[in-house]
Amino acid sequence: MSNLVTIFSKFYDKSGQHIINLNVKSRYHGSTRENQQKTDGKGFFIFQASSNRTIEILVKPPNANDYMVFKTINSSVISSTTHPIKVCLPKTIEEYRKENIKIPQSKTVKNFFKVVDSNGKVMTNFPIQSRPKGKKSFERSTNEEGLVEIESSPNRDIEILVLTSSDKFVLKKSVNSGNGSQQPVLIKLDEPYDNFKTLSTITLLDRNDNNYIVEKTNVEIWALDSKEKNIITTSNGKLAVRGYIGKWLKITLYKPDGSPLKSVDYLPKRINESSVKLHLDVDVTIGRTAKNEPNITKQIRANILITMNQMQKMWPKADPEKMKPILDELNRDLIGYKLDTRLRQAHFMAQVRQEVGSSFSLREQVEYMGAAALKQIGYYRTHHKDAYIDGYKKGKGPANGEVIANRMYDDNYRGEKYKLGNTSPGDGWKYLGRGLKQLTGKSNYQDLTNMYSIIWADEKVDFVKNPELIEKPKYAVRSAIRFWLKYKLYDVADKGAEGVQVDTITKIINKATDSYAARRQHFIHAYKIFI
Template sequence: MAELNTIIAKFFDSSGKYVINLNVKSKYLGSSKENLKKTDVNGLFIFQASPDRMIEILAKPPNQKDYTSFKLINSSISSSEKNPIIINLPKTIEEYQRTSNVSPSKGIVSTLFKVLDSNGKAMVNFPIQSRPKGKGSSPDKYTNDQGIVEVLSSPNRDIEVLVLTSNDQFELKFSGNSGAGKEQPILIKLNEPYNNFKGFTLIKVLDKSGQRYAVQDVDVEMIFDNVNKKNFKVKNGQLKLTNWVGQKIKLTIFKPDGKPLDSVDFMVRRVKEEFIDLQLDVDVLNGKTAQNDPITPQRIEDTSAGEIISLSFFKEVYGTKKLFWHKTMNGRPTQNSTPEQFLPALNKGLLKYKMTDKLILCHFLAQIYHECDHFNTLIEYASGKDYDIGNFPPEVCNVPKSRSCRRRKQILAEGNTTPGDGPKYKGKGLIQLTWKSAYLKYKKYSGIDVVSDPDLLCNDLFHAVESAVWAFNEFKNADSLVRNGYIDFTKTYSDSYHLGVVEQVSKRINGGTNGLAERKSLFLKILREVEKRNGFK
């Protein structure tokens, strides 16, 4: 008789606390025989199984009628008390304990779904979309490491769930009523195996100035699924990776002297080819350390009144495509605007606020392009529910340090006190204004009643521009960062100095480093074009 393997799993709730006295059971996949236990004082579930068998681990949190399958493992997996198999519950124990079996008449209910491939494999970190029946889809959500995803909706609402196919389209896989929510996950089985979901990622490797890191045959180490390792080389400043949707990737690039740079993490999200800029903290251009930074004029003579930025300048920098075309614009008057239609509104906004300083303009133009997703939209893609008080009732602060409690406090502080304020006051305009408090400040400054009609910022090109100029100069005070960053407008500055200011401005506008490589690269592109033309004409 084969020697049994001891398997040790540890359960955590969504707050990161280990869970004691939890009802758990294990069984061989497809078998009716079960091993029932409770987790011990350290949250551990310890059991034995024959080697090389597929084992299903299930649990029944408080107030749940049924056991939920949380993990499928091979019994030969290595585990110990110091290195147990980690299993995460989708809610805190407190949230489970507050769960009522009474059907609510108002508020938000939670319905869980578990996504499996055609072979029964749980689809981890896998994208889905959800929506009220017949309405537009939400931004992508992702399953957890058990293939489970939570969909929030109103009680007794007809909802639909769509799941990604290998053709990179979302296909309707569930249509039904949310009722009072469902803790036992509804199974969604795909028509194809996991191996069909191969994604392609093209990574442009940039140095810290935003230029292509074109050193030949630079070593790269890739770790995926936190275990498997692969080594290859950069060719001409770019990498093309082939991995499966949901895989988490850690990339480490080595300098020519063999020293590793900081690792970068990302996840493959779609089947279609994705493009990622990977900026490294290293000064390397075409294989050589830059000896002397190029010197550029800081200030250029003002252009004539009436037109600050010419159409030819705009098209040279941003291209000739139609603007604000994304489906989120949903038939708004500004959807599919041409550059010819947009430029008069842009110039009018800049002139109204006397925003004619050339260097400040370079920074402004670099920031707005990323903030509105490359001029693809004037309205935030997310639904706005994460800014809505209706989704964060007072009970969330029963766990004071939870993310939900912190979010509730922020929502109240920012003035979104009425259910529905989240979607109403989500990001709009070129620099997407968010929260009711910001809309109130802009109304007070401009006299435009965007509080009553926040859609003015995405339905009217001039208001989209004007709000962005105000946000840059007044609300965020980014123009003062530019002025303080250069101090003396008569001096010239190196590219590396310019990019230091770009980094400060980007953090002020965005609150972090999101898209920083692109913002830097575009700033230099704009500055080079200004130098070539001696202005914005």
């Protein structure tokens, strides 16, 4: 469910006097469900509604036969007892009491429609448009059962338009309203649900419509339907959020000290939305909070920062100058990167130690792999002779890494569960292991490209076209962080400091590796350094 907002409305007659005990109602536009009350002793009608909905306020003046719509508002409008929504009647109360008002009634009928995708999946909260044939369209959405109610005159030709994955409404059904029917008319889309992926560009605002611009703001996006959570970071007050049409997202912003602001629910209604505004429950102007409101001053605890001394103990043979930009990138957002406890850091560093080796290499050193190691991987598992020919031989300099990588990582010689997306000549060498986690294979490079702008919304990078970028410190770190966040390895780390936790993380990173024991030893070493 969406968060409810409280709306304060106050009623006045023509003379400017507030009106008490006036019959009033509120309802969502197009809905038959109504909230009926009387104005209080000060003329107020106070009610609640979901955010960003069109609300109709109806009034039944004295001597009137029925209610009339006097005001239409968007529920996101800001109101209070001191600044209420004003509803003004065109006559004084005395004038209403002296005459009988007759409101012409027109009979209407109701028809129901049920929307499903091409596979029969019910489409909830799905936008459609309806219109009398040849007339202007009105938009509404299906409910949780995929149903939508259309009210019209009897025996009227009605056209139903549905949204497509090209972000356009197209005519899908034409029916005659007849005398109305409770039996839903089925509307089957031409596309599956999976086609309705969305990308929304959201501008963050405070409750007073000021831009919320705070450097390195961490944002959690929770898809309520699938329970999937992602973390992204923004410094420009904008979010690039992916989701599905009609599926609620819960968006939680974190202050730099790690504490959250109140979550806000968001429902994508278009494939691409570029002008979405999201109001947060905070007063802030370019990083400064109002008095007595949530503090956003950055307060990273010094005792959780990773130090160069710790890095040098993990990699005593590595050049400190090489590790410094890595260290800076890790420390820039320990909270967002879920490395904000010493136990998490120990688990993370133990895995990195195995991946980059004692020399802290950000590119896989395949040219130094001997025959014994090669025989365990891909092509060389069935071509032992070539493993001896191609592999590194001590005292004879580095082997031909390009030949080794192209053979070792060729999908034609890998089991179905271990394919890497390397289907073209040269892919093995082009997409060999890089970064702190030694990201390997074209499919994984593509996955990093897809997720990168979700986590780091202020930058878009194509690692398939530019694989060497992952050898740079910034992207070397972020390629590993993306994996750490995607598979929630921090949750495993939080469970303890035993071998079972290390093995669980190792299995997720590289199930077929022969380095389980080595990684456990690295963790024992890291535990002594970080904890």
